[in-house]
Amino acid sequence: MLADLARYPLWWREVRAAEQVGERAARLRCRSLLPYDLVFETHHDTRDRVAGVLKARLVGDLDGTAAWRIRPSGTGTLLRYEQEVTVTKPLLRRLALVARPALVANHGLMMRSGNRGLRTYLAGYQAGRRP
Template sequence: MSAGDFVFHHEWSLPGPPGPVVEALADIEHYPTWWPQVRQVHRIDDHSGRAVVRSVLPLTLRLVLTRETEDREGGRLGVRIDGDLVGWAGWSIDTADAAGERTVAVFDQQVRVAAPWSGAATLAPWVLRANHAWMMRQGRRGLARQLVSRRR
């Protein structure tokens, strides 16, 4: 793996049963309503869309996301990523407790930085990792708030 390659793994503990979590995570077009760093998502066709992502760093990612896995009943979602990043990302969603009151959403991603600024990834990969971790924490908080507000 080169310095511009990244592997991420995050586990989100979320309120409620898996069904609404799967629905929210499958609905990529509405990520900007609850995930502030996902600035825009525009549908290309039934299986793909363009996303604009920007976190703390002054770097804007322009991505094309193409659905590869959508097993809502099994809690498995996955996309191929092209553009400023190249690789894949996926979610595995399941009940976290016997009562069904909590859900765990596991995010895995493997990407290579392909953006014109990719040299920065080799100079300070720890900065990009910290930025990604912060962005993921913000996404978990936003989705948790949305899930709670929908239950009321």
């Protein structure tokens, strides 16, 4: 599910659009509560199922890296999302100092929403696979 970038809008409502631009790459358009979009390409450079790592390079309004790290935890799975990016969108760079609390809150909202959306999506996926 995490490697299928084109399907992110199905479970992560803030990912408003995903356009496949390569076998392991997509252009994503994201918007949370604040009235601005972030558009960037995500290129999955590392896909290691054994280690439970899916890592991507981000290029566009966000430049940097993002990674999903997956490992067993009790009877379930622990999923950790790590992101190290620089915002390159000029408007956000100009507003960064004065609007930082709002930007941080907006990002937190998007991350919590993605967590809920993925849990819901996976629950439906698992329910559909049961005999």
